[in-house]
Amino acid sequence: xxxxxxxxxxxxxxxxxxxxxxxxxxxxxxxxxxxxxxxxxxxxxxxxxxxxxxxxxxxxxxxxxxxxxxxxxxxxxxxxxxxxxxxxxxxxxxxxxxxxxxxxxxxxxxxxxxxxxxxxxxxxxxxxxxxxxxxxxxxxxxxxxxxxxxxxxxxxxxxxxxxxxxxxxxxxxxxxxxxxxxxxxxxxxx
Numbered sequence: 001x002x003x004x005x006x007x008x009x010x011x012x013x014x015x016x017x018x019x020x021x022x023x024x025x026x027x028x029x030x031x032x033x034x035x036x037x038x039x040x041x042x043x044x045x046x047x048x049x050x051x052x053x054x055x056x057x058x059x060x061x062x063x064x065x066x067x068x069x070x071x072x073x074x075x076x077x078x079x080x081x082x083x084x085x086x087x088x089x090x091x092x093x094x095x096x097x098x099x100x101x102x103x104x105x106x107x108x109x110x111x112x113x114x115x116x117x118x119x120x121x122x123x124x125x126x127x128x129x130x131x132x133x134x135x136x137x138x139x140x141x142x143x144x145x146x147x148x149x150x151x152x153x154x155x156x157x158x159x160x161x162x163x164x165x166x167x168x169x170x171x172x173x174x175x176x177x178x179x180x181x182x183x184x185x186x187x188x189x190x
Contacts, residue, residue: 029053031159033187035075040179041132042080045094047183049073056106067104071122072097079132092131094167096143098122104151114151116161121145124167137173144168151189159187 035047054068075094100120108114122143129136149161163185168178 029189031187031189033159033185035163035183035185037163037165037181037183039077039181041134043132043134043179043181044078045075045181045183046078047073047075047094047185049185049187051187053189057101063106064103065106067102067116069100069102069118069120070098071100071120077131090131093127094124096122096124098143100145112152112154112156114156115148116150117146117148118161118163119146131179134177134179135175136167136169136177137175138169140172141167141169149185157189159185159189161185161187 029052031051031053033047033049033051035045035049037045037047039045050072052070054070056065057068058066073096075096077092077094079090079092098121100118100122102116102118104116105114120143122145124141124143126136126139126141129139143165144167145163145165147161147163149159151159161184163183165181165183166178167181169176
């Protein structure tokens with residue numbers, strides 16, 4: 001399974017570099033982001049990500065356009081495991097990569113703010129198949145996300161968003177607890 005994840009990361013880097021070269025004049029941006037949030041079963045996620053802006057894909061000539069992005073992230077999930085009367089710290093690592101679409105305003109509003117709504121699906125690799133009271137049965141999971149936010153700054157260099165994220169193995173394994181999270185993310189574009 002780790003070979004599948006490694007190949008997915010290599011493919012994502014290749015696709016981003018080809019798309020970035022094609023749109024080099026305007027959309028050769030790479031960003032970094034940090035997130036923190038709250039999840040079911042007292043799971044607290046901490047996440048670092050690298051993002052590639054693939055530029056506007058549809059509705060380029062309109063006030064709002066659909067942009068493509070690719071994101072690769074590494075996360076640390078801190079959970080609590082209830083053992084009889086004791087609560088034990090429990091944690092795991094999560095690695096995710098995948099595309100997302102942003103329905104984004106092409107002109108600023110309120111000065112220098114570009115609002116957007118986003119959604120995406122990614123492939124995830126969990127370091128463990130159990131955390132807190134959740135049983136995932138497989139290391140491989142899917143990540144579904146939906147959210148919104150805005151880019152701001154004189155050169156659109158900052159990004160702030162809020163996301164709802166759901167992880168699940170899509171019933172490919174014996175158990176499919178799944179887990180839902182809410183994350184707040186701050187990012188920087190270069």
